[in-house]
Amino acid sequence: MSYAIVKTGGKQYRVHEGLTFLVERLTAAEGENVTLAPLLYVDGEQLLDGDGLSSVEVSATVLAHERGPKLRVVKFKPKRGYKRRNGHRQNLTRLKITSITAK
Numbered sequence: 848m849s850y851a852i853v854k855t856g857g858k859q860y861r862v863h864e865g866l867t868f869l870v871e872r873l874t875a876a877e878g879e880n881v882t883l884a885p886l887l888y889v890d891g892e893q894l895l896d897g898d899g900l901s902s903v904e905v906s907a908t909v910l911a912h913e914r915g916p917k918l919r920v921v922k923f924k925p926k927r928g929y930k931r932r933n934g935h936r937q938n939l940t941r942l943k944i945t946s947i948t949a950k
Contacts, residue, residue, distance in 0.1 A: 851905050851947050852887040859886065862905065862944045872938035875909045880945070882906050888949055895949065902950040907942040915939050 850863040856871025862883075875881050883905045888895040895903055915937035922931040 849888070849890040849947060849949075851885045851889070851903065853883040853885050853905050855883055862907075862947070864944055864947055867910065867941060867943045869913070869915075869939045869941055871940070872912065873909065873940045873942075875940075877909050877911060879909050880906055881909060881942070888947070890949065893949075904946075904948050904950075905944065906946050907944050910941040910943050913939045913941055 848863060850861055853860055853862055855873070858871070860868060860870070862868070873881060885900050885903045885905050886896070888900065888903045918935045918937075920933040920935060922933075923929065
């Protein structure tokens with residue numbers, strides 16, 4: 848089974864065809880195809896990295912734009928009466944890998 852390591856949103860993901868996963872929010876609209884930048888490609892008999900990656904293309908389809916789970920951020924300093932509570936929800940994009948091709 849072939850797979851690739853791709854980079855998007857400052858993070859790296861190990862992907863294969865048919866995989867659905869969440870990444871940092873992309874500007875592409877739902878249903879649009881995007882191309883991800885590969886860092887490594889591994890097939891049964893070959894391993895491509897560096898200059899060999901110019902022939903590798905990883906394409907994905909944007910399935911949906913979502914928001915992550917609510918995270919509670921709490922700041923507290925004892926004996927000073929200082930308490931702050933904040934919430935945060937990250938904007939995410941759900942992608943489905945449609946093809947990984949090495950020409």
